[in-house]
Amino acid sequence: MNDIKGRHLLLHEVSDLLDERKMASCLIEDGVTKRAGVYFCHRCGNDKPYLFAAFHCARCQKLCHYCRNCLMMGRVSECTKLISLSMDETNRPLNVELNWNGTLSKGQEKASLKITEAIEEETPLLIWAVCGAGKTEILFKGIEKALQTGKYVCIATPRSDVVRELAPRLKQAFPKVDVASLYGGSEDRGKLSPLTIATTHQLYRYKEAFDVMIIDEVDAFPYSVDVSLQFAVKKAQKKKSSLIYLTATPSSFIRRQFTPLQIVKIPARYHGYPLPIPKFQWCGNWKKALKKNRLPNPVMKWVDAHVVREKQAFLFVPDIQTVPLVVNLLKDVHPHIEGVHAEDPHRKEKVQQFREQKVLIMVTTTILERGVTVPGADVAVLGAEQDIFTESALVQISGRVGRSINAPTGSIIFFHFGKTNAMVQAKHHIEAMNALAHKEGLLKQSSQ
Ligand SMILES: [Zn+2]
Ligand SMILES: [Zn+2]
Structure with a gap:
């Protein structure tokens, strides 16, 4: 019985666990019902007509509608029963202790x-x-x-x-x-x-x-x-x-x-250094440049500087199609420049190689805007004026820089063909957080 508490299951998934007596304490509901002419899935809350389909059901012998939205977790249809059992209100405390000796900022x-x-x-x-x-x-x-x-x-x-x-x-x-x-x-x-x-x-x-x-x-x-x-x-x-x-x-x-x-x-990072502030650099019509098989000069200079110093960096681009274009142009400059995007089958391996410093510059879409931390890496955005680079995307991207206590600083450049509100707001957002951190005495400099 305990293994069904708090869960929301299909009847056939639990039928061998339940006899009639036990069933009495469970809540049983229809999987898909019609409300005011609209189908509704009780497992995932879907009520979009195009996310339902019908089939001739062997179980209910009718044309039976099922939910396509949560199909990957087993089919829920009109004749499916969903079973749930509330968790006990009487809580059983666990005798646990936190095993962590770090200090909080x-x-x-x-x-x-x-x-x-x-x-x-x-x-x-x-x-x-x-x-x-x-x-x-x-x-x-x-x-x-x-x-x-x-x-x-x-x-x-x-x-x-x-x-x-x-x-x-x-x-x-x-x-x-x-x-x-x-x-x-x-x-x-x-x-x-x-x-x-x-x-x-x-x-x-x-x-x-x-x-x-x-x-x-x-x-x-x-x-x-x-x-x-x-x-x-x-x-x-x-x-x-x-x-x-x-x-x-x-x-x-x-x-x-x-x-x-x-x-x-x-507003402050755990290591107490301020967030790096993005710099804006106009780079002209970079799309046109790419069509002529070249990168805008300021971008090339940035790449060269990183190649010379062997400093790792992310180069964010607005869409999947731009990734191979840029990578092919840069492969000649340095063999260890790679590209990655959401549909890349080798995505995981490439990110791992970047972490292991086997990739110098990683050309990427916004899929790497979160989560991936590479100590000491700089960041640039090509085409920062594009719609995909919202304020929050740009703040997350800027947040890749200087996260490690061993490399708490770094540079972030937005290469653009026309400054946007999102770019300006992202910069303001980061500056405001630094100002607040300073005011609250959370930054290293302010305590010195
Ligand atoms: Zn559903
Ligand atoms: Zn049915």
Whole structure:
């Protein structure tokens, strides 16, 4: 029985676990129903007509509509029953202790206290932490408290690479806890643990399971635009629970969901050096230049300087098509210049080689705007005026520079063919965070 609590399952997945007596305590609902002429999927919240299809169903002997939106987790149709069983209200505290001896920066300390408070009081919280603030460590104390009081904690993120990166760190911090890590293809899929790390997609399988829902990178694609993922997160939370958002770039839509007291900023990086400020460099009509098989002069100069000094760098470009164009032009300059994009089958290997310093300059689309840290690398953006480079994308991209304590500075250049509001706002955003960090005495220089 315990293995179905808090989960949202298809009847045939659990029928051998349940006899009629046990079934009585479960909630059984139809998978797909029609409301005011519109189909609705109760597992993923989809109500878009084009995301439903019909088939001649052997089970109900009718034309049966099913949800295409969550099909990858097994088909939910009109005659499918969904089973769920509420979690016990009586919490069983876990006898766990945090296994971590690091020290928090002053900014982290403040956020850590706020998180613990939000978990205790079951209130919402937005942690607005600059890239490189050290987001994971600020969660430790709050998670410890939650587990000790019998709460179930879920850290959800739109990106599976974040799950894979976080899981081992949390397992190390809480060695006695059975940490579940859920993403498409992971062994733990469908498991429920007091400490669960999941992609937002995996939350379709849960219902009223978690007392604490922490969403990392809340502004990242696809969560920020997919209402059904937002439905899944809400459904997976208990009615009384705390919701904690973590991000370096909250949209104004997200910020409006919190009162000023429910927003905590960490404006400084854990190492206490200010965020590098982007420089703008006009580079003319770079698209035209590329058509003539050349790169604008300022960009070539930047490349040459990095080749001469053998200094690693990211070169962001606006779209997939531009990646091979730029890489082919630069291969002659230096053999260790590579390109990567979302559809690249060798994406993982190439990123690994970049981390191992076997790639000097990595030409990339915005897929590397988050997550990948290469100590000491500089950053440039080619075509920073393009729409894909929003304020938040540019802030995240700038956040790649100077993250390591051993290389806390570096340069970031926006090569552009006309300055945009997004570029200016990104620069302001970063300057404002540095100013706030200075004011709060969080920067190294201000303490000297
Ligand atoms: Zn669905
Ligand atoms: Zn059917």
